[in-house]
Amino acid sequence: MTRAAVVTRVVKPVLYVAAVLPFTWLVFALVTGLVMGDEVKFMQHVTGDTALTCLMLSLTVTPLRRLTGWNELIKVRRLIGLTAFWYACLHLSTYLVFDQSLSIDEIAKDIVKHPWVLVGFTAFLCLVPLAITSTTGWVRRLGGKRWQRLHRLVYVAAFAGVLHYFWLVKKDVQAPLVYGAVLLVLLGARVWYARERRKTRSAPAAVPSR
Amino acid sequence: MLIRRPPDLLSSEITDESLFWNRRDFIAAAGLGAAAVGGLLPLRSLLPARADDEKLTPWEDVTGYNNYYEFGTGKDDPASNAGALRTKPWKVDIAGEVKRPALYDLDELLKPFTPVERVYRMRCVEGWSMVIPWLGIPLGQIIDRLEPTSKAKYVEFTTLLDPQQMPGQQRRILEWPYVEGLRLDEARHPLTLIVTGVYGKALPNQNGAPLRLIVPWKYGFKGGKSLVKIRFRETQPQTTWNIAAPDEYGFYANVNPDVDHPRWSQARERRIGELFKRKTLMFNGYADQVASLYAGMDLRKNF
Numbered sequence A: 001m002t003r004a005a006v007v008t009r010v011v012k013p014v015l016y017v018a019a020v021l022p023f024t025w026l027v028f029a030l031v032t033g034l035v036m037g038d039e040v041k042f043m044q045h046v047t048g049d050t051a052l053t054c055l056m057l058s059l060t061v062t063p064l065r066r067l068t069g070w071n072e073l074i075k076v077r078r079l080i081g082l083t084a085f086w087y088a089c090l091h092l093s094t095y096l097v098f099d100q101s102l103s104i105d106e107i108a109k110d111i112v113k114h115p116w117v118l119v120g121f122t123a124f125l126c127l128v129p130l131a132i133t134s135t136t137g138w139v140r141r142l143g144g145k146r147w148q149r150l151h152r153l154v155y156v157a158a159f160a161g162v163l164h165y166f167w168l169v170k171k172d173v174q175a176p177l178v179y180g181a182v183l184l185v186l187l188g189a190r191v192w193y194a195r196e197r198r199k200t201r202s203a204p205a206a207v208p209s210r
Numbered sequence B: 001m002l003i004r005r006p007p008d009l010l011s012s013e014i015t016d017e018s019l020f021w022n023r024r025d026f027i028a029a030a031g032l033g034a035a036a037v038g039g040l041l042p043l044r045s046l047l048p049a050r051a052d053d054e055k056l057t058p059w060e061d062v063t064g065y066n067n068y069y070e071f072g073t074g075k076d077d078p079a080s081n082a083g084a085l086r087t088k089p090w091k092v093d094i095a096g097e098v099k100r101p102a103l104y105d106l107d108e109l110l111k112p113f114t115p116v117e118r119v120y121r122m123r124c125v126e127g128w129s130m131v132i133p134w135l136g137i138p139l140g141q142i143i144d145r146l147e148p149t150s151k152a153k154y155v156e157f158t159t160l161l162d163p164q165q166m167p168g169q170q171r172r173i174l175e176w177p178y179v180e181g182l183r184l185d186e187a188r189h190p191l192t193l194i195v196t197g198v199y200g201k202a203l204p205n206q207n208g209a210p211l212r213l214i215v216p217w218k219y220g221f222k223g224g225k226s227l228v229k230i231r232f233r234e235t236q237p238q239t240t241w242n243i244a245a246p247d248e249y250g251f252y253a254n255v256n257p258d259v260d261h262p263r264w265s266q267a268r269e270r271r272i273g274e275l276f277k278r279k280t281l282m283f284n285g286y287a288d289q290v291a292s293l294y295a296g297m298d299l300r301k302n303f
Helices: A003-031 A039-068 A071-099 A104-113 A115-132 A136-142 A144-150 A153-168 A174-202 B023-037 B042-046 B059-064 B077-081 B106-110 B139-146 B184-188 B240-244 B287-294
Strands: B091-096 B102-105 B116-123 B128-138 B154-159 B179-183 B193-198 B212-214 B227-233 B268-271
Touching: A003 A039, A003 A071, A039 A071, A039 A153, A039 A174, A071 A115, A104 A115, A115 A153, A136 A144, A153 A174, B059 B128, B091 B106, B102 B106, B128 B139, B139 B184, B139 B193, B154 B184, B179 B184
Parallel strands: B091 B227, B128 B268
Antiparallel strands: B091 B102, B116 B128, B128 B193, B154 B179, B154 B227, B193 B212
């Protein structure tokens, strides 16, 4: 099998299954009464965690391509990104419906008063244009460069997502710190690659193995 | 004392545990509905009218969803990790401004009293609540017997410090041991309980066995668990959550829908088992009994 075939016939199907697993678990746990205590909190934790994890995974694709040379991996990035968006939608919905009973008034008050809600909203709003322009048609319409620039919003979304988590935790910030560390590594990798590219550009062919 | 249980929770409302409306069935229906339609909005139409009477929170939730950081910060950590705690024998150090200070054996300390059952609302500072049938002894009765001196103004409650048995204490997430405190008049209030059981059974370890404090008009964190020391003091004790975040958790910590936590609203709460939030009541609904304790005090300042 060629690399491209491995990605489309193995990696992608596996990711499709993985993408619905958290939702399946969510429904299963609620239906069978496995959830102790606050069921809405449970929905929010599962959907929020999955959305953040998928955002991190989508940011892993590019460094992974550079690291392994498997450029075909780009084919799974849209799937990962859209999965993040889908769980972010669910996450936001549980808040709007169950926490605020769809009261515009209460929601507005909450956003103004509590920065972590505002930051969470910001993260979601950043994802909306990315989800809309995720189609091949939109890439063509915008042109590669502009599309890429727009999709840098994912960094804002990821950062806001982590901050949102960090801010809402009562005391034990271990989990949000782990997300923060992962994000830092992924952003760090980009800075490093950018510098490498500049180096090779300014000194072409002159650099032997270090 | 006349107050045997809050007047809004009648004994006629207390039915057998197993008979209670099983919310899991509803969740099952709602979950399937949502899954079928592929959206969350249909849930609304499936909801039954909210019951305004207060049903007991099922045993599984009361004993499976706990904040007890000594056993971990996850809500299910206490149920998983507290099993090995040895609660027998158990000694309680009665200390400070009291005429009968001593290291009491727990059985000996509680022998003179008859436990009573009290159904109390429990409101967590995080915004969720339960209704729990505790078994305990009004702390006031115990205090009367210990005879505090005229200098005693506050009571300090200290939880066991034992990182071997309490794995959560191996991380310094809070200052250990956990310390809570009350004003002496709050401690003597007839609603304040030293709890030794729940649902007619001995208190499970994850709920604070063998003895814990319950102050139903305050946020749940005021109820220190697995107590090893009760000290009568002239000065206000330093309490654990107040040390951890003084702007978020005050000494009084009375349930108050008008004074928000800096990071979230306290106006509403989710009763465990319900999907939508309900209004939080002043002093957790015990205002008639306890509001006079705070007459003239600025509750915004003394939060």
